[in-house]
Amino acid sequence: MSTEDIYLLYNPQSVAVIGASTTPLKGGYRILENLLENGFPPDKIYPVNPKMGTALGLEFYPSIEKIPHPVDTAIIFVPNTAIPEVLEQCIEKGIRGAIIQAAGFEEIGFNGLELKQKILKITNNFTKIRIVGPNCTGLTRVETDKTGFFSAFIRQFGYRRGNIGVISQSGMLNGGYFIYLSTRHGLKFRYIASIGNKMDLTENDFLEFFLRDPTVAIVACYLESFSDPRRFLALCKQANSIGKPVYLLRGGISRLGKKATRSHTGALAENSHLIRALIKQSHVIPATNFNQLFQFTQMRSLIIEAEDILPYNRNIAFITVSGGAGTIATDLIAKYQLNLPELENSTYQKMIDIYPDWMPPNHFSLLDIWPAVEKAKGNSNKVYEQVIDIILQDSKIEGLLISVFNIKEFPFNTRLLIKLHNRYHKPILAWVFGPASDISPVIQDLKDNCIPTFENLEEMVQNFASICTQKNFIQK
Amino acid sequence: MSTEDIYLLYNPQSVAVIGASTTPLKGGYRILENLLENGFPPDKIYPVNPKMGTALGLEFYPSIEKIPHPVDTAIIFVPNTAIPEVLEQCIEKGIRGAIIQAAGFEEIGFNGLELKQKILKITNNFTKIRIVGPNCTGLTRVETDKTGFFSAFIRQFGYRRGNIGVISQSGMLNGGYFIYLSTRHGLKFRYIASIGNKMDLTENDFLEFFLRDPTVAIVACYLESFSDPRRFLALCKQANSIGKPVYLLRGGISRLGKKATRSHTGALAENSHLIRALIKQSHVIPATNFNQLFQFTQMRSLIIEAEDILPYNRNIAFITVSGGAGTIATDLIAKYQLNLPELENSTYQKMIDIYPDWMPPNHFSLLDIWPAVEKAKGNSNKVYEQVIDIILQDSKIEGLLISVFNIKEFPFNTRLLIKLHNRYHKPILAWVFGPASDISPVIQDLKDNCIPTFENLEEMVQNFASICTQKNFIQK
Numbered sequence: 001m002s003t004e005d006i007y008l009l010y011n012p013q014s015v016a017v018i019g020a021s022t023t024p025l026k027g028g029y030r031i032l033e034n035l036l037e038n039g040f041p042p043d044k045i046y047p048v049n050p051k052m053g054t055a056l057g058l059e060f061y062p063s064i065e066k067i068p069h070p071v072d073t074a075i076i077f078v079p080n081t082a083i084p085e086v087l088e089q090c091i092e093k094g095i096r097g098a099i100i101q102a103a104g105f106e107e108i109g110f111n112g113l114e115l116k117q118k119i120l121k122i123t124n125n126f127t128k129i130r131i132v133g134p135n136c137t138g139l140t141r142v143e144t145d146k147t148g149f150f151s152a153f154i155r156q157f158g159y160r161r162g163n164i165g166v167i168s169q170s171g172m173l174n175g176g177y178f179i180y181l182s183t184r185h186g187l188k189f190r191y192i193a194s195i196g197n198k199m200d201l202t203e204n205d206f207l208e209f210f211l212r213d214p215t216v217a218i219v220a221c222y223l224e225s226f227s228d229p230r231r232f233l234a235l236c237k238q239a240n241s242i243g244k245p246v247y248l249l250r251g252g253i254s255r256l257g258k259k260a261t262r263s264h265t266g267a268l269a270e271n272s273h274l275i276r277a278l279i280k281q282s283h284v285i286p287a288t289n290f291n292q293l294f295q296f297t298q299m300r301s302l303i304i305e306a307e308d309i310l311p312y313n314r315n316i317a318f319i320t321v322s323g324g325a326g327t328i329a330t331d332l333i334a335k336y337q338l339n340l341p342e343l344e345n346s347t348y349q350k351m352i353d354i355y356p357d358w359m360p361p362n363h364f365s366l367l368d369i370w371p372a373v374e375k376a377k378g379n380s381n382k383v384y385e386q387v388i389d390i391i392l393q394d395s396k397i398e399g400l401l402i403s404v405f406n407i408k409e410f411p412f413n414t415r416l417l418i419k420l421h422n423r424y425h426k427p428i429l430a431w432v433f434g435p436a437s438d439i440s441p442v443i444q445d446l447k448d449n450c451i452p453t454f455e456n457l458e459e460m461v462q463n464f465a466s467i468c469t470q471k472n473f474i475q476k
Numbered sequence: 477m478s479t480e481d482i483y484l485l486y487n488p489q490s491v492a493v494i495g496a497s498t499t500p501l502k503g504g505y506r507i508l509e510n511l512l513e514n515g516f517p518p519d520k521i522y523p524v525n526p527k528m529g530t531a532l533g534l535e536f537y538p539s540i541e542k543i544p545h546p547v548d549t550a551i552i553f554v555p556n557t558a559i560p561e562v563l564e565q566c567i568e569k570g571i572r573g574a575i576i577q578a579a580g581f582e583e584i585g586f587n588g589l590e591l592k593q594k595i596l597k598i599t600n601n602f603t604k605i606r607i608v609g610p611n612c613t614g615l616t617r618v619e620t621d622k623t624g625f626f627s628a629f630i631r632q633f634g635y636r637r638g639n640i641g642v643i644s645q646s647g648m649l650n651g652g653y654f655i656y657l658s659t660r661h662g663l664k665f666r667y668i669a670s671i672g673n674k675m676d677l678t679e680n681d682f683l684e685f686f687l688r689d690p691t692v693a694i695v696a697c698y699l700e701s702f703s704d705p706r707r708f709l710a711l712c713k714q715a716n717s718i719g720k721p722v723y724l725l726r727g728g729i730s731r732l733g734k735k736a737t738r739s740h741t742g743a744l745a746e747n748s749h750l751i752r753a754l755i756k757q758s759h760v761i762p763a764t765n766f767n768q769l770f771q772f773t774q775m776r777s778l779i780i781e782a783e784d785i786l787p788y789n790r791n792i793a794f795i796t797v798s799g800g801a802g803t804i805a806t807d808l809i810a811k812y813q814l815n816l817p818e819l820e821n822s823t824y825q826k827m828i829d830i831y832p833d834w835m836p837p838n839h840f841s842l843l844d845i846w847p848a849v850e851k852a853k854g855n856s857n858k859v860y861e862q863v864i865d866i867i868l869q870d871s872k873i874e875g876l877l878i879s880v881f882n883i884k885e886f887p888f889n890t891r892l893l894i895k896l897h898n899r900y901h902k903p904i905l906a907w908v909f910g911p912a913s914d915i916s917p918v919i920q921d922l923k924d925n926c927i928p929t930f931e932n933l934e935e936m937v938q939n940f941a942s943i944c945t946q947k948n949f950i951q952k
Contacts, residue, residue, distance in 0.1 A: 025854060025885065025886075026854070080834075103835070103846075103847075104834055104835070108834055108835055111834070154883075155885070157911075158911060158912075168800070169800060170798055170799065170800020170801065170803075171798070171799075171800070172798040172800055172801060173800070176798075176881045176883060176909060176910055177798075177909055179883070179910065179911050180909040180910055180911065180912070180915070183911045183912040183913070184909075184911075184912040184915070184931075222800060224800075224803060249804070251800060251803035251804050251807065252803050252806075252807065253807050254806060254807045254809075254810030254811070255810065256806045256809070256810055256816060256840070256842075257803055257804075257806040257807035257810060259806075259838075259840075260799075260802050260803040260806040260838075260842055261803050263799075263835075263838065263844070264799030264800065264802065264803055264844070265799065288808075288811075288934060289804060289808065289932060289933050289934035290801075290804065290932075290933060291931065291932040291933070291934070292932075292934070322646055322647070322648040322652075322653075323646065323647075323736075323739075323740030323741065324644070324645060324646020324647070324648055324649070324698060324700075324727060324740065325646065325648060325766075326736050326740060327646075327700055327727035327728050327733055327736040327737050327740055328725070328727050328733075328765060328766065330728075330730060330732045330733040330735075330736040331727065331728065331729050331730045331733035332764075332765065333730075333732070334730030334731070334732055334733060335730070335764075340732060358556075358580055358584055358587070359579070359580070359584055359739075362735075362736075362739065364732070364735075366732070366736055368739070368740070370579075371579075378501060378502070405648075405652045407630075407652060407655070409501065409631070410501075433652060433653055433656040433660075434652055434655065434656055435633075435634060435655050435656065435659045435660075436634075436656070436659040436660040437659070439656070439660070455660075455767065456765060456766075456767040456768075457765050457766060457767070458764060458765035458767070458768070
């Protein structure tokens with residue numbers, strides 16, 4: 001069963017690093033570093049290199065067979081042509097799973113295909129050993145905010161454990177971009193699978209594993225091809241039925257993009273009409289770039305964590321202190337087919353008391369609170385609290401978009417927003433601006449408390465649209 | 477002439493602040509603070525309030541007529557109903573320009589329209605005094621990185637002088653968002669005009685002023701209505717002919733958005749077909765949200781500052797260390813109708829030497845340099861330098877998009893990119909990722925040297941498209 005094989009690959013008790021290096025900046029050294037610094041037990045890491053040596057306190061073995069302990073997983077960092085022989089040795093040693101990072105297979109043409117044939121034969125079609133890759137940065141399992149299993153050839157840090165699973169045909173997503181998303185945007189992952197050319201284990205195997213694992217609540221995919229489109233479709237439908245959303249960035253959709261994938265993961269051209277129809281049926285939510293993929297994913301991840309009620313009628317409210325932002329937000333809300341409904345009568349009556357006579361509130365759910373703040377002699381937080389409390393009680397309103405201007409002299413009270421969010425469990429998305437140094441703590445605080453933040457008004461609106469029952473919300 | 481009046485409004489030798497306050501967090505106090513802290517001479521600021529008092533070392537005058545000095549500009553921070561009387565006093569005093577921040581005119585209906593009629597009469601249709609606003613945050617002139625003329629009721633800081641002029645019907649753009657753009661994204665402005673309801677001076681007057689001022693190279697507009705569409709069209713054509721690009725975010729384009737503008741700036745519904753046709757003819761570059769407006773503007777501002785040659789045939793190269801990024805970039809390049817042309821033969825011959833035999837370069841201008849970096853034993857900066865130098869010599873290539881992964885262990889050499897940019901003067905746009913703390917200095921350094929940076933691959937591609945001769949580049 002692939003699921004059990006994948007479990008072992010993510011949770012090895014011992015690893016052999018084939019192609020280990022004693023030179024600090026080389027990949028074969030950094031894999032050791034990445035394992036060690038993220039809490040893998042040093043006595044369960046077995047570096048292998050015929051040249052021998054010591055690195056980071058670990059003594060090298062001259063060959064796989066010389067390792068005097070059982071090995072669960074091999075992380076293989078040797079050139080493509082050496083792979084068949086290494087795999088033979090792994091099988092000999094009884095190793096059940098291998099992560100092959102080398103490139104130079106399907107994507108380089110004939111020589112690469114020959115290598116693939118050899119591997120198929122040696123592994124008896126992967127019945128003797130399971131393979132992640134080749135042409136990948138392997139697997140990551142985040143166990144705590146500081147530990148886990150990290151097999152990539154780049155030192156990973158700055159992450160926190162969350163509920164996101166990633167399946168990627170780009171190694172970057174288990175490398176530099178993982179660090180970027182963690183440290184710059186505070187994304188919290190559970191698993192990453194960099195599947196490369198997916199010679200054996202495919203996106204479907206990992207998706208199935210994520211669907212069965214209760215610690216994964218949401219899946220983000222970057223794919224350049226579908227190994228078995230029908231199985232993908234079936235799994236996505238299953239994901240939908242158990243409430244685990246699947247987000248997809250599809251690479252190689254343009255003529256030239258297809259050419260690019262051929263030299264990247266060796267993906268072959270697919271029937272794009274068929275694929276489009278498939279995606280439409282599958283309930284996956286498409287993204288057009290990496291930022292969007294992970295912005296959607298993070299937002300949804302936080303909403304799931306908060307146990308918010310998902311919107312159904314696309315009815316939201318927008319609260320702002322800027323009339324211009326109100327106008328643009330309204331245009332964008334129309335663009336993404338969301339609604340600013342008429343306020344219920346009781347809601348309107350309560351709002352009227354907060355607004356000054358010279359500028360009563362709108363009858364619909366666009367709430368520019370500036371006049372109310374003037375009436376409250378500048379006490380904006382009091383007005384925010386009243387208006388948010390009233391609007392979230394309106395039974396038509398399914399979620400709130402809010403503009404948050406934070407500056408030292410007039411600090412925005414994040415506590416009140418968090419308190420009201422926890423009371424009503426309707427999704428709240430915040431657009432934050434102000435001096436760079438004053439907004440960073442607000443962004444962090446809100447995200448830590450399941451309120452997704454945005455620095456782009458349009459992205460906030462688009463993200464809200466992406467959690468509504470699926471209508472045509474993505475920009476064309 | 478409006479142009480001369482506007483010059484005086486931006487460059488007053490003395491200002492009266494009508495409605496000054498001694499209470500630190502009130503607007504009438506903060507205007508004084510904003511003037512003083514940004515270098516306006518204290519002895520040329522005359523606060524007026526019948527209650528008298530002292531604030532920030534400035535003694536208040538009981539009335540305008542009691543100011544014993546000539547006054548160029550009045551900054552008026554009193555409620556709407558007091559405006560007519562204050563204007564009478566300003567005219568009496570011989571003040572030639574007034575910035576009226578109060579709301580409560582056209583946008584509140586009948587009472588507001590009555591006020592407007594009074595003002596028209598008192599000012600004899602603005603022949604006796606020129607007015608910015610009402611319902612605005614006034615004007616900003618950035619003189620140095622620390623000084624200028626700042627009339628908004630929010631303390632402004634963290635800015636630097638640049639070549640961007642802004643015309644806005646949202647006060648936010650001369651308030652909190654100005655600070656956000658300056659401190660978070662490093663935008664460098666020259667002038668901001670928050671024109672509010674534009675009862676007298678309109679977007680056209682300011683646009684004309686910016687076209688005549690040699691220190692302005694580019695104009696960004698946020699408009700909820702056009703005061704005189706034909707004049708706007710003529711000015712934009714003129715702007716185009718002298719090479720000053722005009723960017724436009726139009727608010728109130730949806731049915732509900734129009735409703736929002738009515739209660740914001742009192743803008744009336746316009747014939748949207750006519751307006752769309754007008755924009756099409758005018759060479760203005762449209763944006764769909766505030767971030768995009770200022771991202772386009774900053775990028776173009778840097779390209780102008782660098783004296784880069786503008787692209788004509790939409791031919792670019794993309795350099796990356798990630799195959800996945802290469803694939804997605806290629807799809808996006810197709811989406812925005814840019815081209816990755818075939819390399820010239822001489823270019824290809826030079827590239828071949830840099831790439832390993834097992835993975836030769838593409839014949840077109842998508843350059844995944846990872847195999848070349850492996851051949852160069854990890855010396856990525858050497859490869860970057862060679863590849864960029866070769867590709868920028870290719871006569872077909874009009875600009876470069878590059879992915880920059882920066883991390884302490886493998887620092888990206890910004891100097892080499894800056895050097896090559898200065899040698900060839902083709903626009904270079906960079907997509908930067910890596911650990912948050914490691915990318916901030918790279919972003920700053922590149923922007924300081926006229927290389928626009930992006931954290932979203934799609935935005936980089938879209939921004940490049942926005943500087944190409946106008947074809948259909950904006951996302952629909």
